[in-house]
Amino acid sequence: MRKAPPLQTSPNSKIPRARSAQTTYEFYVSKNNLLSHRFTILLSPSQTGQYLLAATRHEFGHVLGIWGHSLQPSDVLYFFQVRNPPPISPRDVNSLKRVYEQPMSLGWSVQGK
Ligand SMILES: [Zn+2]
Numbered sequence: 001m002r003k004a005p006p007l008q009t010s011p012n013s014k015i016p017r018a019r020s021a022q023t024t025y026e027f028y029v030s031k032n033n034l035l036s037h038r039f040t041i042l043l044s045p046s047q048t049g050q051y052l053l054a055a056t057r058h059e060f061g062h063v064l065g066i067w068g069h070s071l072q073p074s075d076v077l078y079f080f081q082v083r084n085p086p087p088i089s090p091r092d093v094n095s096l097k098r099v100y101e102q103p104m105s106l107g108w109s110v111q112g113k
Contacts, residue, residue: 005042020044020081021055023062029110037106039063054085061092065099 005022018021022042030036041059043052054076061077070077 001040001042002044002045004044004046005087014062018044020047020051023059023064033110034107035105035110036104050085051081054081057085057088064096066092070095 004035005019007016008018008019021044023039024042025039027035027037039062041056041063043055043059047055058078059075066077068077069079070091072078072089072091073080073082074086074091075095076086076092077095078086
């Protein structure tokens with residue numbers, strides 16, 4: 001959705017910060033009794049051009065399963081927006097491969113329902 005995400009407040013600062021994008025998710029049990037998840041990406045209308053594309057790439061990284069952030073500015077999943085947003089890096093791809101190597105319950109039948 002092209003909608004401004006809510007302001008971000010941290011315990012260390014009383015000043016709320018604007019975000020360019022935000023991804024939220026919820027888990028639910030589908031009609032066929034499978035554990036599923038649903039994501040919502042908010043992209044601020046103030047983001048345009050390469051910054052909108054960069055924010056979208058970053059948030060899709062979260063949607064695909066990388067819930068954390070990178071410490072490398074050359075990665076799409078870096079914490080902050082950078083002046084020249086990078087393309088998807090080999091490190092981003094490797095992070096995603098690692099995520100998909102983990103055992104998980106998503107997509108599997110929910111017992112006892
Ligand atoms: Zn992020």
